[in-house]
Amino acid sequence: MKINDVILHTITKLVVFIILTFGVELFLSGHNNPGGGFIGGLVLSSALVLLFLVYDIETVEKGIPLDFKKVAALGVLFAVGTGFGAVLFGAEFLTQAFSTFNLPVFGETELATVTLFEVGVALTVVGTVVTIILSISEDV
Amino acid sequence: MLTITMAIFIPFLAAILVPFIYKWKPRMIGWFVLIVPLVLFAGLARFIPTVASGMTMVNAIQWIPSANIHFTTYLDGLSIIFGLLITGVGSLVILYSIYYLSSRESLSHFYVYLLMFMGAMLGVVFSDNMMVLYVFWELTSISSFLLIAFWYHRKQSRYGAQKSMLITVSGGVAMLAGFIMLYAMTGSFSIRENIAMMGEITGHSLFIPAMVLVLLGAFTKSAQFPFHIWLPDAMEAPTPVSAYLHSATMVKAGIYLVARFTGVFGGDAVWFYTVSIVGIFTLFWGSFNAVRQTDLKALLAYSTISQLGLVMSLFGLGSAALNSGYSENSVLYAQATFAALFHLVNHSTFKGALFMVVGIVDLNAGTRDVRRLGGLMSLMPVTFTIAIIGSFSMAGLPPFNGFLSKEMFFEAMVAVRHLEFFSIGSWGTLFPVLAWLGSVFTFIYSMIIVFQTFFGEHQPDRLDREAHEAPVGMLIAPSILGLLVVAIFFFPNVIGDYLLRPAMAAVYPSLPQIGQAMDPIKIWHGPNMALWMTVGVIIIGFLLYISLNYWRSLYKIGPLRWNLDSVYNGALTMVERGSTLLTNTYMTGYLRHYFVYIFGFFLLTVAGTIFFVGGFTFDFSNDAPITVNEYILVFVMMVAGILMIFVSSRVTAILLNGVLGYSIALFFVVFRAPDLALTQIVVETVTTALFLLCFYFLPKMKKEKVVRASKVTNGIIAISAGTLVTVIALAVQGNKMFDSISSYFENAYELTGGKNIVNTILGDFRAFDTMLEVVVLFIAGIGVYTLIKLKARKGGRDVED
Numbered sequence: 029m030k031i032n033d034v035i036l037h038t039i040t041k042l043v044v045f046i047i048l049t050f051g052v053e054l055f056l057s058g059h060n061n062p063g064g065g066f067i068g069g070l071v072l073s074s075a076l077v078l079l080f081l082v083y084d085i086e087t088v089e090k091g092i093p094l095d096f097k098k099v100a101a102l103g104v105l106f107a108v109g110t111g112f113g114a115v116l117f118g119a120e121f122l123t124q125a126f127s128t129f130n131l132p133v134f135g136e137t138e139l140a141t142v143t144l145f146e147v148g149v150a151l152t153v154v155g156t157v158v159t160i161i162l163s164i165s166e167d168v
Numbered sequence: 169m170l171t172i173t174m175a176i177f178i179p180f181l182a183a184i185l186v187p188f189i190y191k192w193k194p195r196m197i198g199w200f201v202l203i204v205p206l207v208l209f210a211g212l213a214r215f216i217p218t219v220a221s222g223m224t225m226v227n228a229i230q231w232i233p234s235a236n237i238h239f240t241t242y243l244d245g246l247s248i249i250f251g252l253l254i255t256g257v258g259s260l261v262i263l264y265s266i267y268y269l270s271s272r273e274s275l276s277h278f279y280v281y282l283l284m285f286m287g288a289m290l291g292v293v294f295s296d297n298m299m300v301l302y303v304f305w306e307l308t309s310i311s312s313f314l315l316i317a318f319w320y321h322r323k324q325s326r327y328g329a330q331k332s333m334l335i336t337v338s339g340g341v342a343m344l345a346g347f348i349m350l351y352a353m354t355g356s357f358s359i360r361e362n363i364a365m366m367g368e369i370t371g372h373s374l375f376i377p378a379m380v381l382v383l384l385g386a387f388t389k390s391a392q393f394p395f396h397i398w399l400p401d402a403m404e405a406p407t408p409v410s411a412y413l414h415s416a417t418m419v420k421a422g423i424y425l426v427a428r429f430t431g432v433f434g435g436d437a438v439w440f441y442t443v444s445i446v447g448i449f450t451l452f453w454g455s456f457n458a459v460r461q462t463d464l465k466a467l468l469a470y471s472t473i474s475q476l477g478l479v480m481s482l483f484g485l486g487s488a489a490l491n492s493g494y495s496e497n498s499v500l501y502a503q504a505t506f507a508a509l510f511h512l513v514n515h516s517t518f519k520g521a522l523f524m525v526v527g528i529v530d531l532n533a534g535t536r537d538v539r540r541l542g543g544l545m546s547l548m549p550v551t552f553t554i555a556i557i558g559s560f561s562m563a564g565l566p567p568f569n570g571f572l573s574k575e576m577f578f579e580a581m582v583a584v585r586h587l588e589f590f591s592i593g594s595w596g597t598l599f600p601v602l603a604w605l606g607s608v609f610t611f612i613y614s615m616i617i618v619f620q621t622f623f624g625e626h627q628p629d630r631l632d633r634e635a636h637e638a639p640v641g642m643l644i645a646p647s648i649l650g651l652l653v654v655a656i657f658f659f660p661n662v663i664g665d666y667l668l669r670p671a672m673a674a675v676y677p678s679l680p681q682i683g684q685a686m687d688p689i690k691i692w693h694g695p696n697m698a699l700w701m702t703v704g705v706i707i708i709g710f711l712l713y714i715s716l717n718y719w720r721s722l723y724k725i726g727p728l729r730w731n732l733d734s735v736y737n738g739a740l741t742m743v744e745r746g747s748t749l750l751t752n753t754y755m756t757g758y759l760r761h762y763f764v765y766i767f768g769f770f771l772l773t774v775a776g777t778i779f780f781v782g783g784f785t786f787d788f789s790n791d792a793p794i795t796v797n798e799y800i801l802v803f804v805m806m807v808a809g810i811l812m813i814f815v816s817s818r819v820t821a822i823l824l825n826g827v828l829g830y831s832i833a834l835f836f837v838v839f840r841a842p843d844l845a846l847t848q849i850v851v852e853t854v855t856t857a858l859f860l861l862c863f864y865f866l867p868k869m870k871k872e873k874v875v876r877a878s879k880v881t882n883g884i885i886a887i888s889a890g891t892l893v894t895v896i897a898l899a900v901q902g903n904k905m906f907d908s909i910s911s912y913f914e915n916a917y918e919l920t921g922g923k924n925i926v927n928t929i930l931g932d933f934r935a936f937d938t939m940l941e942v943v944v945l946f947i948a949g950i951g952v953y954t955l956i957k958l959k960a961r962k963g964g965r966d967v968e969d
Binding site: 058060062064073074077078081101107121128138142145148149153161 | 230842843846847850851853854857858861862920921922923924926927928930931932935936938939942943945946948949950952953956957
């Protein structure tokens with residue numbers, strides 16, 4: 029696909045950052061508002077898919093030199109690994125904990141271990157979705 | 169302090185590290201791996217005094233409490249013997265493999281499989297929970313499969329791997345069924361608790377079926393007749409693997425199981441007869457067949473089969489001791505178990521050494537065929553010495569450890585004749601006769617190993633390589649085993665007092681004092697029946713060995729050539745053909761046919777079930793009122809759905825599909841489920857992008873011409889499937905089988921600190937689901953990637969068909 033659409037290129041450059049920001053926001057706010065690892069990961073990967081559609085694969089790979097298979101594998105390891113983290117503290121597998129901390133900039137903040145688990149989920153989603161789309165699109 | 173639970177997991181953790189170390193220092197990988205069994209061996213050895221003083225250790229971790237499955241590890245006399253064998257022989261085998269395998273092999277795979285096996289094996293012997301034991305049990309089968317198929321470009325390796333896998337795994341599944349039956353009887357998966365409840369279950373109707381199924385698992389794993397056929401083919405594995413898995417450890421898992429479950433089933437006549445008769449016949453059959461082998465490794469494989477049969481039969485006889493409490497008689501029969509445990513240890517030492525010797529001969533002379541070998545004594549003096557020690561020990565000659573356990577074996581077999589239980593009568597004489605015959609053949613093949621390989625005429629032109637002695641490093645491991653063989657002969661009671669006596673208490677949990685009542689092992693036990701039997705074995709064995717060429721043609725007689733292997737191969741071909749036929753009838757390659765099958769099956773089962781249980785009851789009183797918005801949405805979706813059938817271009821169809829998806833998202837918005845709405849929208853967007861990608865490369869859509877009759881059938885199936893789903897949706901409200909689970913999430917904020925209940929359910933309450941979903945997603949992604957990317961590569965390793 030050789031499309032050289034200037035408007036699309038320009039707008040994409042802008043929009044991708046908006047989508048990415050939105051994805052991160054969704055991910056972080058997940059504990060108390062709509063969002064979370066899965067949806068955050070999906071939004072992040074949709075931004076990447078948009079990049080792949082508008083620019084060609086080589087260009088994007090130059091900008092984001094990531095092996096998305098490894099991203100997915102890392103995600104799975106993270107998700108399973110945080111489960112074992114609980115075992116280390118003597119709790120049952122996948123037990124989550126939370127507590128509020130008084131952080132210098134953010135003030136009173138709640139930190140939960142489930143966020144780490146969600147990081148794994150998000151990474152897996154991003155890695156898998158992009159891997160699937162890339163392998164299908166490269167198979168020409 | 170090393171706990172047993174940790175000991176099980178250390179090999180697995182090390183296996184994860186292996187690929188990284190391999191990348192860093194490919195040549196040193198074996199030395200790094202060697203650390204693992206050494207540390208474990210030292211750690212386990214520290215428990216010997218504890219265990220010898222009669223103490224046991226239990227370490228329980230809750231795993232799936234709702235199903236009574238706990239990760240309970242249990243250390244007692246029996247499991248520590250196996251643990252020491254696994255780690256001890258494991259260390260030597262890894263040391264040996266460092267020199268055996270060239271650095272061009274895929275060493276990281278090899279050591280990952282080997283460590284995986286080691287962990288699984290430790291799991292088998294230390295687990296108290298039957299379900300956990302089963303998981304590890306099958307894991308040993310899988311790692312054995314991977315190791316046998318290590319040289320997968322050879323057809324024979326793949327064949328052997330498949331054979332061992334099919335036989336041992338199906339036995340394992342039978343064993344699982346047996347375990348579940350035990351659970352049905354006692355309500356516990358714990359082996360110790362089952363043993364404690366032994367008296368209550370003996371008369372139960374499931375007792376015998378459970379016993380038979382558990383024995384199936386044990387017999388397939390330990391290569392007992394008629395399941396022994398996989399072991400010779402497993403010899404396609406690299407020699408260190410054969411030495412480790414197929415003689416010293418894995419095949420003994422079945423023996424372990426029999427010893428462990430003696431506490432549950434022992435004392436019953438069926439157990440006594442099945443185990444001892446299968447064992448004694450395997451002993452005879454294995455040794456008889458070993459003599460005709462010309463490949464040294466195949467010979468050792470059959471010899472392993474027969475020795476496993478020997479140990480098995482001794483455990484069978486020993487179980488008689490449980491029949492009538494503690495008495496002089498029970499001590500007499502318990503001697504058999506004592507001999508079994510002793511021979512178990514001895515066998516690991518001399519057979520491990522012999523396998524390593526064969527590996528050295530194979531590597532440094534280029535062949536394992538005894539017809540081509542000969543006269544290696546002067547060329548390989550060290551190897552020769554170890555071979556003598558190993559073979560003579562196997563043949564049961566002094567001053568080697570095999571002599572001691574062989575004498576105890578004969579004594580036990582002679583004692584059977586006086587057995588008063590189980591109405592054995594004059595049939596008991598069959599035991600010493602078969603045992604003696606088996607030993608004669610054992611003597612013959614032991615002599616074949618030594619004399620045909622190392623004596624006689626050296627024929628360098630018939631060897632692939634110029635024969636020479638192995639490098640020093642390669643000789644260390646077999647030398648240590650050889651030294652052990654001799655050392656155990658002179659100091660047998662070190663093992664006897666510290667390992668075997670505590671193990672006796674583990675095999676006979678209801679007779680804890682029995683271990684102490686055993687006589688110490690004596691090197692010279694006087695001119696009794698057993699000694700005369702040994703003298704007979706030596707004389708007759710020697711005569712038969714000399715005349716080998718005259719009577720070997722015996723093996724070519726018709727019924728002897730007709731063997732179980734051809735039965736196995738025939739069955740395999742039949743299954744393959746049958747499944748091909750069956751598959752070809754329904755795999756037409758047309759998606760619409762598959763839909764017909766899927767929905768037809770769905771209709772039959774679901775509608776049928778609902779009809780039979782009377783699930784068609786409706787109750788609309790609790791339903792929420794339907795608003796105008798919802799009517800409109802449903803109308804839009806229905807229009808889109810119906811239109812989709814009739815449109816002729818793909819793009820329109822995709823757009824209509826999108827309409828459906830986004831309408832569902834709107835529904836979620838209406839019902840205040842923003843999370844779901846968001847997810848739905850993004851998924852819809854990403855799938856549309858995917859569709860567009862695929863689209864670009866598809867040919868133009870053509871309307872196919874379908875016969876009217878099948879159109880009608882398809883229409884009927886489609887409409888009824890739709891109706892069924894609708895009816896189910898409507899009937900759900902009318903059938904409340906369980907309480908609502910919503911109360912479970914009532915304190916979500918207090919428990920998790922999260923205000924978004926969807927997320928707390930996903931991440932906190934039901935994180936296990938989410939975790940596995942993520943894993944599934946990942947596997948699906950890898951699946952797509954491999955399907956598309958990894959088309960058969962050209963070049964690389966040639967694979968024989």
